[in-house]
Amino acid sequence: MDNKSDQTVNSIDPRITRAKIHTGNTSDMEGLAHFQTYEVFHQNKRGAQHKHVGIVHAPNPDMALLYAKEQYARREVTANIWVVPSSCVSATEYADDDIFITAPEKLYRNPASYKVMDKINAFKARGGKPTDNA
Amino acid sequence: MLLKQEAENPQITHNSNKMNSIDALKELLYKIADDQLIIGHRNSEWTGLGPILEEDIAFSSMAQDKIGQSEHIYNLLHQLGEADADTVAFTRNSAQFHSSQFVELPIGDYSFSLIRHFLFDFAEYLRFESLKSSAYEPLAQVSKKFFGEIKYHTMHANTWVNQLGKGNEESHTKMQDSLNYAWNYALGMFEQGPAEDLLISENIFIGEKALQDVWLGTITPLLTQSNLTIPAQENWKPIFGGRFGKHSQHLQPLLEEMTEVYSIDPSADW
Numbered sequence: 001m002d003n004k005s006d007q008t009v010n011s012i013d014p015r016i017t018r019a020k021i022h023t024g025n026t027s028d029m030e031g032l033a034h035f036q037t038y039e040v041f042h043q044n045k046r047g048a049q050h051k052h053v054g055i056v057h058a059p060n061p062d063m064a065l066l067y068a069k070e071q072y073a074r075r076e077v078t079a080n081i082w083v084v085p086s087s088c089v090s091a092t093e094y095a096d097d098d099i100f101i102t103a104p105e106k107l108y109r110n111p112a113s114y115k116v117m118d119k120i121n122a123f124k125a126r127g128g129k130p131t132d133n134a
Numbered sequence: 135m136l137l138k139q140e141a142e143n144p145q146i147t148h149n150s151n152k153m154n155s156i157d158a159l160k161e162l163l164y165k166i167a168d169d170q171l172i173i174g175h176r177n178s179e180w181t182g183l184g185p186i187l188e189e190d191i192a193f194s195s196m197a198q199d200k201i202g203q204s205e206h207i208y209n210l211l212h213q214l215g216e217a218d219a220d221t222v223a224f225t226r227n228s229a230q231f232h233s234s235q236f237v238e239l240p241i242g243d244y245s246f247s248l249i250r251h252f253l254f255d256f257a258e259y260l261r262f263e264s265l266k267s268s269a270y271e272p273l274a275q276v277s278k279k280f281f282g283e284i285k286y287h288t289m290h291a292n293t294w295v296n297q298l299g300k301g302n303e304e305s306h307t308k309m310q311d312s313l314n315y316a317w318n319y320a321l322g323m324f325e326q327g328p329a330e331d332l333l334i335s336e337n338i339f340i341g342e343k344a345l346q347d348v349w350l351g352t353i354t355p356l357l358t359q360s361n362l363t364i365p366a367q368e369n370w371k372p373i374f375g376g377r378f379g380k381h382s383q384h385l386q387p388l389l390e391e392m393t394e395v396y397s398i399d400p401s402a403d404w
Contacts, residue, residue: 014391015179018240035186056188062293067188069286070195 038064039089040072041082050082061085155336158329159270160214161232162339165327165377166261167207168233171223172385173254174200175392179241192290196251199283206276213272224396228385234376236319238385245298245308246316252291253320253353259284260348269337292356299360310362317365321346321372328378 009021035057041050053072058064064083073081092099107113177197184190208219216222237254241247262284265277298305324346333339357364375381396402 019183066290070192
């Protein structure tokens with residue numbers, strides 16, 4: 001690494017020049033601990049599900065909420081935001097993803113697999129009355 | 135109501151008293167908008183240089199909010215017969231600006247920018263809270279529209295001030311030093327306007343004195359909770375002048391930088 005830490009960045013952007021950023025030396029950043037991450041959940045209206053939208057880095061939940069608002073709610077319609085420390089999330093192992101393999105085959109677990117419109121239409125035709133044996 | 139009619143019909147002949155209340159209203163709008171434009175520009179100087187990515191985005195976004203708010207207030211002035219927003223924002227010199235000297239100070243280190251953010255935004259929040267019930271309806275509408283935006287700015291400011299005020303010795307010392315330096319400039323925000331009694335009597339604005347009292351009552355406990363101390367009252371020496379066009383050496387260079395591109399071709403359509 002060249003030894004130019006006594007020189008500062010000279011930019012056409014006057015803000016950068018004023019900031020006196022030292023060149024050729026990033027050692028200031030070494031040893032700085034990163035903040036933990038928080039998972040952000042966004043709700044677009046009351047009563048709707050909160051949906052996971054991403055993460056923010058923050059030192060604590062209050063700051064995480066401040067940042068989540070600007071990262072994930074400055075363009076969208078928003079009713080509410082949750083933040084949860086990423087460390088609180090328990091997850092399956094990708095190595096075990098074979099536990100999910102056969103699930104798409106089990107069509108009988110999918111409500112769309114059941115043909116019930118005939119029965120519903122018959123029910124309506126009876127004026128909403130149950131059948132005799134019901 | 136009278137003001138609204140006058141605004142819509144500027145050719146109406148006024149007696150001098152009513153003219154004065156229009157002038158007083160314009161002065162109020164100019165100082166609000168100019169404060170927002172200048173602090174918005176100052177805070178935007180952190181864009182790309184913020185301490186962490188998330189904070190950079192948040193601080194830049196709030197700076198944009200301020201400039202957007204100023205545009206709305208300049209539009210109210212335009213309705214009252216002043217030049218359009220771009221002309222007003224980009225063609226005046228420093229002596230024509232009504233902003234407080236507080237907002238034109240350089241960004242300094244982040245502790246100063248955060249302390250200014252805290253002191254300014256709570257003042258702005260309380261100003262707009264009172265203006266929500268202003269008798270000048272267009273201003274009341276704008277105040278309601280931006281209130282939530284400004285509320286977030288105060289949440290952001292208070293969270294940071296609390297973090298660093300109670301952080302470690304270094305962060306506490308930096309915040310306290312910045313508060314001490316900022317204080318008399320912050321008091322300068324509440325410089326009384328030339329015809330404020332008219333605005334008060336017409337229920338357009340509660341007046342700077344009342345606003346300062348509410349502000350002190352709001353920020354004092356928050357600063358105490360953050361282990362920060364307001365300078366002793368015998369040392370309070372508000373730095374006035376900004377509302378009457380008297381500025382520090384920092385405003386004119388800011389304006390030249392802000393208008394550098396605009397000045398190349400003022401007729402350009404963006």
